[in-house]
Amino acid sequence: MIDAALILQQLVNAIALGGTYALLALGLAVVFSIMGLINFAHGELMTIAGYVLMACGLIGLPFGLAVPLAVMGAMLAAVAMERIAFRPVRNASAATMLVTSFAVAMILQVLFQNLISARSQPVIIPDFLSTSLQIGGFVIGVNKVFAIVLTMIMLVALELFMTRQKHGIAMRAAAEDFDVARLMGIRADTVIAGAFALSGMLAGVAAVLWVAQRGSADPLMGFTPVLKAFIAAILGGLGSLKGAVAGGMMLGFIEVFLAAFLPSAWQEFREPIALSLVVLILVARPNGLIPAAALKAQKA
Amino acid sequence: MRVAPLLELRGLNVRYGAVEAVRGIDIVIERGEIVALLGANGAGKSSTMNTIVGLTPVAGGRVFFDQDDITNRPAELMPQLGLTLAPEGRRVFGTLSVEDNLAMGAYAASDRAAIRDAYERVFDLFPILAERRRQFAGTLSGGQQQMLAIGRALMCSPKLLLLDEPSLGLAPKIVEQVFSLLETLRARDVTLFVVEQNVAQALAIADRAYMMASGRIVDSGPAAAMRDERALEAVYLGHD
Numbered sequence: 001m002i003d004a005a006l007i008l009q010q011l012v013n014a015i016a017l018g019g020t021y022a023l024l025a026l027g028l029a030v031v032f033s034i035m036g037l038i039n040f041a042h043g044e045l046m047t048i049a050g051y052v053l054m055a056c057g058l059i060g061l062p063f064g065l066a067v068p069l070a071v072m073g074a075m076l077a078a079v080a081m082e083r084i085a086f087r088p089v090r091n092a093s094a095a096t097m098l099v100t101s102f103a104v105a106m107i108l109q110v111l112f113q114n115l116i117s118a119r120s121q122p123v124i125i126p127d128f129l130s131t132s133l134q135i136g137g138f139v140i141g142v143n144k145v146f147a148i149v150l151t152m153i154m155l156v157a158l159e160l161f162m163t164r165q166k167h168g169i170a171m172r173a174a175a176e177d178f179d180v181a182r183l184m185g186i187r188a189d190t191v192i193a194g195a196f197a198l199s200g201m202l203a204g205v206a207a208v209l210w211v212a213q214r215g216s217a218d219p220l221m222g223f224t225p226v227l228k229a230f231i232a233a234i235l236g237g238l239g240s241l242k243g244a245v246a247g248g249m250m251l252g253f254i255e256v257f258l259a260a261f262l263p264s265a266w267q268e269f270r271e272p273i274a275l276s277l278v279v280l281i282l283v284a285r286p287n288g289l290i291p292a293a294a295l296k297a298q299k300a
Numbered sequence: 301m302r303v304a305p306l307l308e309l310r311g312l313n314v315r316y317g318a319v320e321a322v323r324g325i326d327i328v329i330e331r332g333e334i335v336a337l338l339g340a341n342g343a344g345k346s347s348t349m350n351t352i353v354g355l356t357p358v359a360g361g362r363v364f365f366d367q368d369d370i371t372n373r374p375a376e377l378m379p380q381l382g383l384t385l386a387p388e389g390r391r392v393f394g395t396l397s398v399e400d401n402l403a404m405g406a407y408a409a410s411d412r413a414a415i416r417d418a419y420e421r422v423f424d425l426f427p428i429l430a431e432r433r434r435q436f437a438g439t440l441s442g443g444q445q446q447m448l449a450i451g452r453a454l455m456c457s458p459k460l461l462l463l464d465e466p467s468l469g470l471a472p473k474i475v476e477q478v479f480s481l482l483e484t485l486r487a488r489d490v491t492l493f494v495v496e497q498n499v500a501q502a503l504a505i506a507d508r509a510y511m512m513a514s515g516r517i518v519d520s521g522p523a524a525a526m527r528d529e530r531a532l533e534a535v536y537l538g539h540d
Contacts (some may be wrong), residue, residue, distance in 0.1 A: 176396070179375070182376050183375050199330055
């Protein structure tokens with residue numbers, strides 16, 4: 001017998017996890033929609049934010065200050081990444097850019113392993129995040145509420161930026177037609193650096209949520225979530241921002257509900273079953289849940 | 301002293317790899333003119349336009365605008381100079397509202413009063429855009445999208461507006477509207493350089509025209525004279 005409280009509980013978990021995937025998928029989508037690069041070094045931006053959190057804890061800074069510093073650290077790293085690694089290959093093929101992003105990821109991982117530690121480092125997380133709230137019949141972890149609230153704030157802020165702000169609108173214009181955007185006086189350098197800053201910010205917030213669940217940071221911590229975010233971005237429709245959110249949420253739901261309701265004998269096949277579901281959705285909707293506009297225009 | 305022309309191309313060359321799309325052309329456009337650039341598909345007309353505004357690199361020769369050498373200057377800097385292109389195929393931002401498309405046209409402008417004036421001018425020319433300002437540009441009809449593409453280009457208050465095939469794919473009635481609009485724009489001190497395959501209609505409104513074939517200028521002169529030449533050719537050679 002499945003009771004309502006359990007479903008509600010898992011719903012909260014699914015939104016919390018899906019929201020984190022959504023933020024990461026959004027970061028990948030923002031950069032991809034502007035310059036056609038799938039940035040696999042996105043995970044290392046998370047790792048950098050994780051280490052900033054760790055360092056802040058070590059020197060005794062309050063968590064409320066550590067979070068914005070971690071997000072800023074990921075933003076700066078993203079902008080530096082673009083300037084140093086991706087600008088020289090901006091007009092190269094998609095494959096060249098992809099390989100460049102792998103190189104950036106590996107170089108950073110080796111640097112983390114040698115300059116910080118190959119092993120997982122504890123990150124001090126404030127106690128209140130590990131407490132739970134009791135609402136009616138069910139218990140909900142404060143860290144889940146924290147994740148959901150922070151995700152919602154980010155999504156609303158991003159939506160406002162993209163629809164109300166001149167620079168956000170320019171970013172959407174450049175994603176749709178880069179040459180015509182340049183004709184309007186929108187500078188390629190500015191809009192690409194802006195896209196990276198935005199993706200860094202999203203990776204930084206996702207890292208805070210990821211680390212808050214685990215209480216540790218390690219050199220490879222970004223790999224799994226970004227792989228999941230990549231799947232989510234494809235599921236949603238690569239390059240589409242709304243699709244990235246839909247894909248992230250969908251993947252979060254699939255994972256959490258399989259973990260909760262799959263019979264225990266089947267649990268070891270959870271990941272392949274989740275991916276099979278993703279493939280099934282893509283068979284039905286090959287361009288993803290909410291395809292990017294540029295792709296639609298091409299098809300028309 | 302002679303006033304320098306608004307636009308001057310000297311020996312302009314454009315290549316795509318081994319292919320020479322434009323082979324050393326000279327074009328002069330004076331202030332207040334409507335000049336047509338005519339020719340068949342693949343003659344190099346669009347390459348010429350894209351190269352003037354910096355979207356395609358100059359392989360040889362020079363581009364002068366308003367007494368300034370702008371050869372190979374990046375496209376982003378053109379609106380500030382007062383030079384813009386309404387590209388072939390309209391290319392409005394379909395996922396942006398009509399209003400946001402216009403806002404992007406004024407992206408390079410910083411003077412708020414000038415931007416407000418530009419909106420007023422565009423809405424005055426195209427009342428339909430004012431009516432549909434909150435609609436996504438992708439949902440407009442072809443003719444309305446062409447109005448928006450021209451309106452968007454006008455938002456930077458250009459001295460010279462390049463138009464690449466403004467009548468392409470439009471119904472005959474809308475085509476007439478577009479051509480009469482070009483005359484209205486000239487009356488408002490916008491100099492126009494127009495690529496057209498619709499030769500008869502282009503020559504009817506242009507002051508002068510250049511004819512391109514295989515990357516070269518093969519004929520040029522006052523539009524009236526070129527109209528007569530065409531009529532003569534039609535009589536003797538049975539064209540058209």
